[in-house]
Amino acid sequence: MKSLLRSMLAAMLLANAGYLMADSLADETYGTLVAADGTISLPDGFRQRWTHLGSWVVADSSAPGAGFHDVYTQPGAAQAYRANGEFADGTVLVKEIRALETGEKTTGMAQWAGETAVWFVMVRDTQGRFDSPHWGEGWGWALFEAKDPATNVSKSFEETCKGCHVPAQPSNWVFVEGYPTLK
C-alpha cells in the first residue's frame, strides 16, 4: 500500500513537473544556460536527464567530424517538436563528440564511444535576442572542449559552425534525419 501511494505520488509529481518544464523552456534556458549578454554555457547533467535524440559515427579519422556523436535535448523540447514539428524557443541541442573505440565483439566488429573530445551546443532563439557573432539564423552556437568545458572556443557561428550545417538549412539547420525520437 505504501509503495502504491508512493508510485501514485511520483506519477502526479512527474506529470506536474513535465507540464511546468515544457511551459518554462525559454525561461529556464535564458535564465540559466544563456547569460544576459548572450554568453552560452555548457549544460550540466544532460547525459543523465535529457532526451537522447540520436547518434552519428564518423569513422574516418581524417574527416573533420571524426568520432562518435551523441545528441541530446531537454525532454520538454523533444515533446514540443513532436507536437509542433519545429524547435521551440529555448530548445538546447548538445552534440557530444567522443573518441571512436573499435574492437571485435561477439556480435561482430563493433564501434563505440570513448573519451569526450568536444561539445557543440545550439540554442534556439525565435526572438532575435542578441547582436553577437555567436548568434544568428535563429540559433546561438557554441563549442566547448573537454579540457576546458567552461569556455566557448567558437570564433563565431559563421566561422566555426555554419559551414557544416548548410545542408540542414531546410530543417532549420539541424540534421533531423538522424533523430527518430523527434518523429
Next chain:
Amino acid sequence: MKSLLRSMLAAMLLANAGYLMADSLADETYGTLVAADGTISLPDGFRQRWTHLGSWVVADSSAPGAGFHDVYTQPGAAQAYRANGEFADGTVLVKEIRALETGEKTTGMAQWAGETAVWFVMVRDTQGRFDSPHWGEGWGWALFEAKDPATNVSKSFEETCKGCHVPAQPSNWVFVEGYPTLK
C-alpha cells in the same frame, strides 16, 4: 516572478519525484513491466524519458549484431549504479537495434540509425523471483521485434541471449565499457 516561482516549484517537484523513483525502482519494474508469472513487457517511452547509456555500431551487415544499437535505462537505475557500482534490483536495460544508414555528410562519411528492427531487454532480479527459461544469472531476458512489440520471441535466455553476453560475465553480463554514463 511568476516564472521564478514556477521554476522553483518545478525543481522541488522534480527533486521529490527523483527520490521517489529511485526508492521504488523494483516496485515499479515488478508492478508494471514484469507480470506476476515473470512475463517481460517492452517498456514504453524509454527513448523520451530514460537515460541513454551508450551506443554500439556493428557495421558488417553479415555480423550477428549488425546495426545501430542504443541502450537505455531508468534514470534512477543509472543513479544507483553510479552510487553503488552495481545494477540495482529492478534495473531495466533496453537495447534498441536499428538499421544502419550511411552517407556522405559535411563532417565526413557518416553512419546513423534508421528503422527499428528489434529490442533486447534485460531486467535485474537480485531475488531469484522466477523459475522460468527467460530468467537466470540474476536477470530476466527478452527479445521483441518491431513487427510485434507485444511478444517476447526469445526462446530462452540460454538459447537466445546468453551466448553473446559471456565475455561480459565479469561485469554482471553487461558490456559496461560502452556506457560512460555509468561512471
